[in-house]
Amino acid sequence: MSPRRRNGSSQAATAIAVVADVMAAIIGLWILMYLFDANRANDLVQFVQETAALLAGWSHDLFTFDEGWLRVVFGYGLAAVVYLLVGHALAGRLRRH
Numbered sequence: 845m846s847p848r849r850r851n852g853s854s855q856a857a858t859a860i861a862v863v864a865d866v867m868a869a870i871i872g873l874w875i876l877m878y879l880f881d882a883n884r885a886n887d888l889v890q891f892v893q894e895t896a897a898l899l900a901g902w903s904h905d906l907f908t909f910d911e912g913w914l915r916v917v918f919g920y921g922l923a924a925v926v927y928l929l930v931g932h933a934l935a936g937r938l939r940r941h
Contacts, residue, residue: 857938864931871896871924878916896920899927 874896882889897904900923907918 853938853941857935860931860938861935864927864935867899867927867931868924871900871920871927875917875920875924879913899923 870892874892877889877892884890884893900920903923903926904919905915906922907915909915909918
């Protein structure tokens with residue numbers, strides 16, 4: 845494989861890993877804001893909540909714990925973990941090829 849192609853694969857892998865990290869970080873930030881009862885009238889808190897809800901739309905109401913904080917930690921946390929695992933696995937695979 846040519847060095848140019850290998851470098852392109854490495855750049856793509858890095859981009860995928862960074863996107864996965866940013867997605868997980870936004871979700872993690874929302875979890876922390878929820879746990880610390882951040883002011884939901886604040887524009888930054890609203891932005892983070894809406895973005896995290898968009899990213900974790902498939903998992904945020906997956907669990908039906910009685911406690912709201914458990915639903916947030918497990919529902920949103922699952923999405924963050926999946927993004928990290930899939931993103932970094934895909935990036936690692938690209939780096940090898």
